[in-house]
Amino acid sequence: MKQNSEQIIDKSLKLTVCFFVASAGLWLLAAALLAYISAAKLTDPFFLSSFEFLSYGKVKIAQANAFVYGWGGNSIFAVTLWVVARLSQAEARGKVIVLFAGFIWNLAITFGLLGILDGHMTPHEMLEMPAEIWPALFISYSIIAFFIIVTHRSRRNSNTIAPQWFLLSSLLWFPMLFLIAWNGLEINPARGTVQSVLSMWFGQSIIWLWLTPVALGAAYYIIPAILGRAIDKYYLAVFGFWCIALLAPWSVVHHLEGGPVPMWIPAIGTVMSIAMIFPIAVASTNFHSTAFLDISKVWNSLPLRFVIFGTLSYTISSYIGVIFSLPAVAKITQFSIINDFHFNQRVYGFFSMIIFGMVYHILPIITGNEISKGAKSFHFWTSAFGVLILLLAYLIGGLTHGVLAQQPSLNWASSVISSILPYFQITELAFVLLGFSQFVFVVNVWKAIIPNPFAFFTNDNDATNSEVSA
């Protein structure tokens, strides 16, 4: 009986989840291509330089947006839809409308990215897509979020658990963040550097309050589900959750250290960043003390291997993030390529790795098509190495960049930037490797969704053949 109800839920989700996963995969490929172009442009400024729409600044910004809204947004919908429905033991609602909203979401991002490449970007961090498309994004997001909440409201068991808190809070935080930032930047634009504070606050919060909770919620769901054991020290989770909710919105503005804003803004950011060690420690304890009780099972299950890579990456890099927010370190690394380290570790090393694991867990269940173990394994190792190389290059390169930039006697172009050129070359290689890896992921996903893509054509051929013979 129970098996039956789960199958019904999965069936109600099949179309929407497959749609979101498939489009997320395509955006991932687009982001990989843009990432390679921007990395190549840093090693050779003449690469594709005659095309205005491919100038470095545009490509780099377009890549971040394709990654966060295209890949991140679609995969967030897929994971949230499925996990919330499963935990509510309720069928998903509004299937057609959600699908339609998802279509609008993707269409809007397509236009948004073309707008950036065509020279219509806004200067606001992670809101760079042209102003015209944001209402469409906001409305389609709200529709999808509304139906997920409706599903959650119709749950059988009124008690909620950690994955639900994280997923629902992320669902609610995004529109709030957006409305605050949109009001302060476009509707009633603030004057002077108040704009910069708000734009930076939004750009960093979107990572901390939208992507991060989804990945944490997914990890809280999948680790006990696959291991078949409860989260160790689960009572800490509620503390960890509210710590993130209360501290994260404050901790993100330390990047303005020494800038043209009142001192209390970066200072409060620094204090709250340091306080973030509590929620990081909680999540880390929960995940890893559970996983290490049965480490061989983690290793043998590829979805879980992805997820634990992500949670480890979260722990390590978040602690590194705390160190880099200390004023003495921040003033060295502040404007260096360490910013790329933070972005990529959070969005790739942590969020994406967990989503990869989730997708590999969900897709076979929903479609009934297994994904070959070898292909998953290839994807895991290339991604793991690619990310590791990428992050190390940005970390060491960023430190070099920052330290040399603090020597006023060194010439900027010929000493400071030339010294980090080798690291740019390494990131270019890493993006090639990651591109392969992501291509394999997308092939895996599409094969699971449409196992025999040429069936249509072959049937068609048969039909024409028979017509001819007739």
Next chain:
Amino acid sequence: MNNLLKFSLGIFLSLGVAWLAFVVGARAQFGDLTPSSETLDEFGNIPSDSDLYPLPVSGLAEQGSKEYLALGCMTCHTQQVRMVEAGFDVERGWGQRPSVARDYIHQKHVLLGNTRIGPDLANVGLRQPDLEWLHKHLFEPQSVVPQSLCPPSPFLYEQLDQASGKTFTVVNDKNESRFIVPSIRAKRLVSYLKSLHQNYELPEMAFVVNEEENIEKNAELLNLPASDVNQSSLPSWLEKQIASGKEIYMKAAPGGGLCFTCHQPSGEGLAGQFPPLAGSDWVLGDKERLIKISIYGLMGEIEVNGEKYNNVMAPPGIPPGSLTNQQIADVLTYIRNDWGNSASAVTSLEVSTVRNKIKGRAPMQMWTAAELSAVDE
């Protein structure tokens, strides 16, 4: 946690508190700053006859800021000079003082940026006042800064087959010349870059003065002849600059200028061999000529105060030509203000401007008087 309404309320509140601080609080504190004079009178009011800063930007420059934004320049360039305790931006020569919130109030879009793969641009209008340099840099950055990673923007220019009155000539590392005519977009962008300067003081932030050797000074202040003020009441930065210049003048070790061996500690020179500096029309006259000589040296026949001299002056410094912009500024300020001389000080900014202007001249290629007077015209 189980009641969705209470849960959502908690979620909204957690973000709402931060919103109160960063949006409502920040707006109330510094969201309505107005232009101000450089200093306030004793009652804290703006004196009625003073200029207000920051100055509004021109329409062309404002359009240029849109081009800057559209091309994504902000990805690699910041526009903020950090506080002295947070970094070495002032020492690097990226500004005369840290940037403050009031500097940005006229900008529709504030383009602070957060990564520096290229240099900070908060004061690029002061550092690179030269139109031609800026256009060449936009067309092909590597033609003026060989190791730059900045992407070229050839699409902002029209290329012609031969030079004419309105073209700029860009030479690449293969020695090929291109003749370019800037489009209106390039002109807007350059106008915007030239408008970027924080070369005024504000009540909340004065210029950073002379705590370190390489700090740039207020060009306006320095244009006053030093004799207008009583010797004992010289500003401390000027006193320090003169003292440092004297040390360089007299020093015969690496890092020194070795000037005194020829021009003598008295600045009188040696009759018939080495020209005097005291009362010299070369020293008290055109600064640019003086700076040029201090960078490359001088040879051949010259006339100083009506007397002819014919000798060779190697580029000053040990080793020759090794003096930094700041050192040259100091030593020139010294020789313009000792032995009865009294003329405006020289800043390292002026030296670097001249240096950029004559960039490309072979090292150790000393000037001749004829060459210098030709340049003057």
